[in-house]
Amino acid sequence: MKDRLSLKAAISAALLASLAGCSTTTETTEVVPGWQPDTTYNVTILHTNDNHGRFWHSRHGEYGMAARKTLIDNLRTEAEAQGSSVLLLSGGDINTGVPESDLLDAEPDFKGMTMIGYDAMALGNHEFDNSLDVLEKQMQWADFPMLSANIYDKATGKRKYQAYEIFEKNGLRIAVIGLTTEDTSKIGNPEFIGELDFRDPKAEAKKLIAELEATEKPDIIIATTHMGHYEDGKRGINAPGDVALARYLDSGSLDMIVGGHSQEPVCMEGPNMYNKSFKPGDECKPDSQNGTWIVQAHEWGKYVGKADFEFRNGELNLVSYDLIPVNLKKKIKVNGEKKRVFIQSEIPKDKEIYDFLKPYQDKGQDKLSVKIAETNGKLEGDRNVVRFQQTNLGRMIAAAHKERAKADFSVMNSGGVRDSIEAGDVTYKDVLTVQPFANMLTYTDMSGAEVLDYLNVVATKPVDSGAYAQFYGIAMTVSPEGVSDVVINGEPLDPNKVYRFTVPSYNAAGGDGYPKIVGHPGNVNTGFVDAEVLKDFLEKNSPIDVNKYEPNDEIVYK
Ligand SMILES: [Zn+2]
Structure with a gap:
C-alpha cells in the first residue's frame, strides 16, 4: 500500500502546481481535500480509558465525572478559542468495578459520558461482562458510537459492531476506528460471547485502513483501542497490544492510538522505556512506534490526556502532550499526621452532571441491601x-x-x-x-x-x-x-x-x-x-x- 503521507504530499504538490497555473497530471483530481495548502490546522485529541464504573468521585474526593466535565469543558473552550478542532475519545472498559455502577448496568457512566460529550469509544473486554442485550441498552444510553472493527458475528461472518466513524472538522476528515483485544474471548463468559468471533485486531486494522483510504479518504486516522500498552511490546501471555499494532502496520498509516486495557499512564523515558518514576502532574511523553503516537490515561478518569497536533499540507505533527490529573491527591505529613491534599488546585464539580448522577449513586447504594x-x-x-x-x-x-x-x-x-x-x-x-x-x-x-x-x-x-x-x-x-x-x-x-x-x-x-x-x-x-x-x-x-x-x-x- 502506498504511504498515506507521501500520497497526501503528492496531492498537495499537485494542488500547489495547479494553483500556480502549471499544467499538471489529472490522476488525482477526484481527490479534493477540504484543507488548503500552506495552512495550519490545529487538532486537539482529549482522551480517557478504563472508567470501570467510576462515575462518582472516590471517598477521598478524587476523580469522578463531575470534575472531569469541568476540566474537559475548560480544555474544549480553550482549544476552540485557538481555532482547534476537538475530539474526545475513550479507550473502553466503561463497565465493571464499582458495585453502585455494576448494579445499574453502568447507566450513570454511559449517560454521564454523553453529557461530557464523548465523540467515540472502543469496545473493551469488560463491555462483554454482561449479556449482549445489556450492551445494546448501553448503546442507546450513549449518543456516541461504540466502535470495534474486529468483532464478527459467527453466524453471518459480518462485523457485529460499527467499525469506524468519520468526523469532519474545519475541512479535515478524521477517521476514528475501534479495536478490541482478542483476549476478550479467553476470559469472557461463553454464554454471552459464544456467537462472537474476536479476530486479530492488527490484521483488521490494516484491512480497514486500506478500505478507508480507498473510500472515505481521511486526512487523519486515529485508532481508539482496548488492547493494552506493553513496554517495547513485551506482552507475556497477553494478546498483542498497541505497540504490536503500530509495528505491524505500514509506517505512518495510522497517526495515533488512543489506548486502554493495561491501565497505565503511558509516559516514556526514552524509546521503548517507561518513565518508571512518573507521578501525577509530571510531564508525560507519549510512546511513538513506527510513525504512530500511542497514548493512555491510566484508569478510572484519574487523568484526562490532551494531545495538540498541527496539520499542514497533509502532515500531522504532535505539538504538545499533557496528562492532566483530575483532583488526584497525595499524602503529606502535617504536624506529624498524614493528610491527603490535592496535587494541583481543586477542579470544581460541574453542578448539572453532579445533580444528574447523585440519584444514581443513591439508588446504587440502596441496591446493596437487596x-x-x-x-x-x-x-x-x-x-x-x-x-x-x-x-x-x-x-x-x-x-x-x-x-x-x-x-x-x-x-x-x-x-x-x-x-x-x-x-x-x-x-x-x-x-x-x-x-x-x-x-x-x-x-x-x-x-x-x-x-x-x-x-x-x-x-x-x-x-x-x-x-x-x-x-x-x-x-x-x-x-x-x-x-x-x-x-x-x-x-x-x-x-x-x-x-x-x-x-x-x-x-x-x-x-x-x-x-x-x-x-x-x-x-x-x-x-x-x-x-x-x-x-x-x-x-x-x-x-x-x-x-x-x-x-x-x-x-x-x-
Ligand atoms: Zn480491559
Missing part, C-alpha cells in the same frame, strides 16, 4: 478461624475465582477474608464486608515445576497471619520443609505440564510475602474485582449448601 442469595449455614470467615485452617468461605471464594478464571486451582490469602456470612439471606453489602479491598482477580500460567516452587512458599506461610492461604482445586501435604503429594484435577502434579491458578492482585504483586508474579510472562490481571466475583458466584449457586465447601482433608498439614 438480597442476592441465601445460605443454609454460616460461611466461616472469622479472623481467629480463617487464619488458622481451611474454611468453607475461604474455599468458596477460591472456588469462585477458579471458575471465573477457568483455572486449575486457586490460592486465596486468608487476610483477604474480612468477615463471615451468617446463615440466611445474603446481600451485596455482606459480600463487601467480607471483601472490601477491591482486589482484582489475577491468573497465572506456570509449569508444574514452577507451581511447586510457588506452593513451597505460599502453602507454608504460618497460621495466625493474613498470609495463611486458602486453597481450592488442589490437594497436597504441607510440612515446614515444603509441599509434597500435590494433586491437581485428580492427577499428580506434572513438572512439565502448564497449570493455571488464581491469586488476588495484592498477592500477585508480592503482598503477604508471596512470590511476586506480576511481570511473570504467564500472569494476567483479569480486571474483575473480588467482591463482584463472589457476588456473582453466590447468585448463581443460591441457595448455597455450605457443606459443599467444607474442607475434606485436601490440605494435610504435618
Whole structure:
C-alpha cells in the first residue's frame, strides 16, 4: 500500500502546481481535500480509558465525572478559542468495578459520558461482562458510537459492531476506528460471547485502513483501542497490544492510538522505556512506534490526556502532550499526621452532571441491601478461624475465582477474608464486608515445576497471619520443609505440564510475602474485582449448601 503521507504530499504538490497555473497530471483530481495548502490546522485529541464504573468521585474526593466535565469543558473552550478542532475519545472498559455502577448496568457512566460529550469509544473486554442485550441498552444510553472493527458475528461472518466513524472538522476528515483485544474471548463468559468471533485486531486494522483510504479518504486516522500498552511490546501471555499494532502496520498509516486495557499512564523515558518514576502532574511523553503516537490515561478518569497536533499540507505533527490529573491527591505529613491534599488546585464539580448522577449513586447504594442469595449455614470467615485452617468461605471464594478464571486451582490469602456470612439471606453489602479491598482477580500460567516452587512458599506461610492461604482445586501435604503429594484435577502434579491458578492482585504483586508474579510472562490481571466475583458466584449457586465447601482433608498439614 502506498504511504498515506507521501500520497497526501503528492496531492498537495499537485494542488500547489495547479494553483500556480502549471499544467499538471489529472490522476488525482477526484481527490479534493477540504484543507488548503500552506495552512495550519490545529487538532486537539482529549482522551480517557478504563472508567470501570467510576462515575462518582472516590471517598477521598478524587476523580469522578463531575470534575472531569469541568476540566474537559475548560480544555474544549480553550482549544476552540485557538481555532482547534476537538475530539474526545475513550479507550473502553466503561463497565465493571464499582458495585453502585455494576448494579445499574453502568447507566450513570454511559449517560454521564454523553453529557461530557464523548465523540467515540472502543469496545473493551469488560463491555462483554454482561449479556449482549445489556450492551445494546448501553448503546442507546450513549449518543456516541461504540466502535470495534474486529468483532464478527459467527453466524453471518459480518462485523457485529460499527467499525469506524468519520468526523469532519474545519475541512479535515478524521477517521476514528475501534479495536478490541482478542483476549476478550479467553476470559469472557461463553454464554454471552459464544456467537462472537474476536479476530486479530492488527490484521483488521490494516484491512480497514486500506478500505478507508480507498473510500472515505481521511486526512487523519486515529485508532481508539482496548488492547493494552506493553513496554517495547513485551506482552507475556497477553494478546498483542498497541505497540504490536503500530509495528505491524505500514509506517505512518495510522497517526495515533488512543489506548486502554493495561491501565497505565503511558509516559516514556526514552524509546521503548517507561518513565518508571512518573507521578501525577509530571510531564508525560507519549510512546511513538513506527510513525504512530500511542497514548493512555491510566484508569478510572484519574487523568484526562490532551494531545495538540498541527496539520499542514497533509502532515500531522504532535505539538504538545499533557496528562492532566483530575483532583488526584497525595499524602503529606502535617504536624506529624498524614493528610491527603490535592496535587494541583481543586477542579470544581460541574453542578448539572453532579445533580444528574447523585440519584444514581443513591439508588446504587440502596441496591446493596437487596438480597442476592441465601445460605443454609454460616460461611466461616472469622479472623481467629480463617487464619488458622481451611474454611468453607475461604474455599468458596477460591472456588469462585477458579471458575471465573477457568483455572486449575486457586490460592486465596486468608487476610483477604474480612468477615463471615451468617446463615440466611445474603446481600451485596455482606459480600463487601467480607471483601472490601477491591482486589482484582489475577491468573497465572506456570509449569508444574514452577507451581511447586510457588506452593513451597505460599502453602507454608504460618497460621495466625493474613498470609495463611486458602486453597481450592488442589490437594497436597504441607510440612515446614515444603509441599509434597500435590494433586491437581485428580492427577499428580506434572513438572512439565502448564497449570493455571488464581491469586488476588495484592498477592500477585508480592503482598503477604508471596512470590511476586506480576511481570511473570504467564500472569494476567483479569480486571474483575473480588467482591463482584463472589457476588456473582453466590447468585448463581443460591441457595448455597455450605457443606459443599467444607474442607475434606485436601490440605494435610504435618
Ligand atoms: Zn480491559
